[in-house]
Amino acid sequence: MKHIFKTVISASISATAVVPAVAMAHTGYETSGLMVGITHPFTGLDHLLAMVAVGLWAAQMGGKATWQLPLAFIVTMAFGAGLSMLGVTVPFVEGGILASVIAAGLLVAFAVRFNILLCTALTAGMAMFHGVAHGAEMPVAASGLSYLSGFLLATLMLHLAGIALIKAGKPAIAAMTARITGAGIAAGGLVLAVI
Structure with missing residues (x-):
């Protein structure tokens, strides 16, 4: 099992390192979407915390x-992004994000284990x-x-970071x-909720 995680982590790191270089190697192609997508989860503390927490909880x-x-998480996040890109309005997004950070942190802090379907x-x-x-x-x-593609790859990396934290030690x-x-x-979620 450990060798599978090492392989997945190595492949993800390699892909992250190579994809921007490949995207930039050809002029005339739109590159800002990929780069913005990759960096987006890392620039919002709420996103970063929730995504690492999912990896921790999964592990x-x-x-x-x-x-x-x-x-x-990745499939549903892609679906939600697609809805948003199509102009569909979803209520309470910011509140839902903050609640997800707090909830995910608590699920990890208390090592909660529900039925797998409920957890999913x-x-x-x-x-x-x-x-x-x-x-x-x-x-x-x-x-x-x-x-x-960029933000899904970055999300996978953050999930893997959480998983690696548990599996490596x-x-x-x-x-x-x-x-x-x-x-x-x-x-951190509570602090973000009050500032």
Whole structure:
């Protein structure tokens, strides 16, 4: 199992390093969508915290949840972004994002383990708000597909970072680190909610 995560992480890092270079190598192609998409989740603390928390929670649960929760997040986020790009209005986006950060942090801090279907549904619910926000913030001149590809890749990287934090260390230390990180994420969400 560890070698699978090492392979996925290495491939993701390689792709992140190579994709911008490839995109910039040809003049005449729209590149800002991809680059903006890749950087977008890293520039918003709310997005960054939630996406790392999903990876942490998935790894805490283990088994199928390790890949099922991140996959549910990415697919639903893409769907939400698509709705937003088509002009569909979704209410309470900012509140939903902040609630998702706090909830995801608490789920990790308390190492909550619900039925996998419920966990997947919760993860998808959180992702919808993030996806709608990403779609709404797409630059006007950007290619939608390019922008979408960029932020989905960045989201995968953040999920993998959370998973790696749990899987890379000794189980007892990793479990404590995850709980402390989850509490920090929830606290960060509360701070973001009041500022």
